[in-house]
Amino acid sequence: xxxSENRWLWLLLxxxxxxxxxxxxxxxFVIRPFRHQSERALGxxxxxxxxxxxxxxxxxxxxxxxxxRLWRNSSRxxxxxxxxxxxxxxxxxxxVRQNYFEWMFNPIxxxxxxxxDDAHLDDKEMVMAVRIGQEARAYPIVQMAYHxxxxxxxxxxxxxxxx
Amino acid sequence: xxxxxxxxxxxxxxLAGINNQNFLMRDRETGSWWQQVTGRAIAGELAGSALELMxxxxxxxxxxxxxxxxxHGQGQRRFLVLAPVPGHGDKDYDKxxxxxxAKYPVPLTFPGQGLNDRDVILGVAMGGQAxxxxxxxxxxxxxxxxxxxxxxxxxxxxxxxxxxxVFRSQWNGLDIELYxxxxxxRQSDGKGDGQSPEWQLLDSQGNTWNFAGCATSGPALGxxxxxxxxxxxxxxxWKNYNPQTTVYSH
Numbered sequence: 072x073x074x075s076e077n078r079w080l081w082l083l084l085x086x087x088x089x090x091x092x093x094x095x096x097x098x099x100f101v102i103r104p105f106r107h108q109s110e111r112a113l114g115x116x117x118x119x120x121x122x123x124x125x126x127x128x129x130x131x132x133x134x135x136x137x138x139x140r141l142w143r144n145s146s147r148x149x150x151x152x153x154x155x156x157x158x159x160x161x162x163x164x165x166x167v168r169q170n171y172f173e174w175m176f177n178p179i180x181x182x183x184x185x186x187x188d189d190a191h192l193d194d195k196e197m198v199m200a201v202r203i204g205q206e207a208r209a210y211p212i213v214q215m216a217y218h219x220x221x222x223x224x225x226x227x228x229x230x231x232x233x234x
Numbered sequence: 235x236x237x238x239x240x241x242x243x244x245x246x247x248x249l250a251g252i253n254n255q256n257f258l259m260r261d262r263e264t265g266s267w268w269q270q271v272t273g274r275a276i277a278g279e280l281a282g283s284a285l286e287l288m289x290x291x292x293x294x295x296x297x298x299x300x301x302x303x304x305x306h307g308q309g310q311r312r313f314l315v316l317a318p319v320p321g322h323g324d325k326d327y328d329k330x331x332x333x334x335x336a337k338y339p340v341p342l343t344f345p346g347q348g349l350n351d352r353d354v355i356l357g358v359a360m361g362g363q364a365x366x367x368x369x370x371x372x373x374x375x376x377x378x379x380x381x382x383x384x385x386x387x388x389x390x391x392x393x394x395x396x397x398x399x400v401f402r403s404q405w406n407g408l409d410i411e412l413y414x415x416x417x418x419x420r421q422s423d424g425k426g427d428g429q430s431p432e433w434q435l436l437d438s439q440g441n442t443w444n445f446a447g448c449a450t451s452g453p454a455l456g457x458x459x460x461x462x463x464x465x466x467x468x469x470x471x472w473k474n475y476n477p478q479t480t481v482y483s484h
Contacts, residue, residue, distance in 0.1 A: 221316070222247060
């Protein structure tokens with residue numbers, strides 16, 4: 072392996088790591104709170120999110136293969152670079168599989184219900200209310216404003232409560 | 235609030251992102267992306283599908299409780315309240331979150347129609363038209379009557395002074411005019427414990443109506459006005475999704 076070939080391989084390794092990282096960072100940047108998102112930017116972010124799980128794994132495999140090939144003849148500095156690329160690509164592959172919005176707002180996995188008399192709510196507290204057939208449900212807004220989503224079933228009708 | 239079925243499939247949703255201060259959700263079954271505020275799928279296998287709106291109310295707990303337990307064979311009814319999820323307390327269930335959210339910057343701004351970005355409005359969309367009713371004005375002047383796309387509507391603040399409902403002010407094919415019964419005194423009894431029995435609206439036909447929109451006396455006794463769905467929202471958000479909206483100003 073000659074030096075110029077190595078240079079191309081290093082470049083490719085670096086690009087793969089940057090590519091992998093951008094698969095995580097681009098949607099994370101677009102879909103961030105308190106910023107306007109145009110329809111186009113949102114469309115791009117979602118498109119990237121959909122392909123990111125597969126592509127970050129492919130990029131990680133590429134980084135590992137190139138890193139292994141370059142490792143033996145590399146100086147300590149270059150090895151540090153290879154290790155950094157490897158860590159970033161692996162982190163990216165993990166992060167694109169995480170739903171960090173649910174870290175901030177934990178989902179309701181098993182909803183519990185109490186009767187109206189057993190609910191320790193102030194009469195002034197606002198609730199979202201739904202009635203289907205013989206069943207009535209109230210969802211306190213302070214709870215829904217945190218969890219945001221609840222998949223429920225009322226009188227056998229599947230509904231999603233959103234706030 | 236939506237029915238969670240699309241193309242004949244039952245779906246389970248989860249939080250997947252934040253979009254202009256609404257949120258994005260995905261369904262576990264297909265991974266499609268949905269906008270919470272419109273109920274529409276914007277990407278994925280179900281793109282283009284729309285969820286069916288589930289009519290619902292925002293009420294004070296006291297009013298909900300008294301309405302839920304009133305009349306109509308209550309023994310068979312089941313009324314349940316979502317319990318706090320274990321592991322989450324006052325830190326997450328922050329009663330002041332609305333005040334706190336109001337301090338955050340807005341992602342969009344729509345000046346020029348007399349409203350501030352974070353003014354709370356009640357948005358009604360029907361017959362291809364959209365109108366925003368500033369909540370403060372509705373509370374101050376209930377019942378508020380208007381016409382949207384030729385349909386007479388009335389926005390009513392309930393006996394608790396907080397809860398609002400919107401009805402089609404038509405009965406028996408006639409437009410009716412509703413007004414507050416000044417004989418029944420102030421609409422709130424100060425305790426806010428829900429439906430005070432004396433709270434009622436009158437109309438030009440000699441009926442009295444309760445906050446459920448049902449006639450409690452008069453020729454319409456036992457009949458109810460049609461309910462109209464509305465969205466309680468910040469002005470900037472309503473305007474973003476209803477660019478042609480007008481603002482109520484009477």
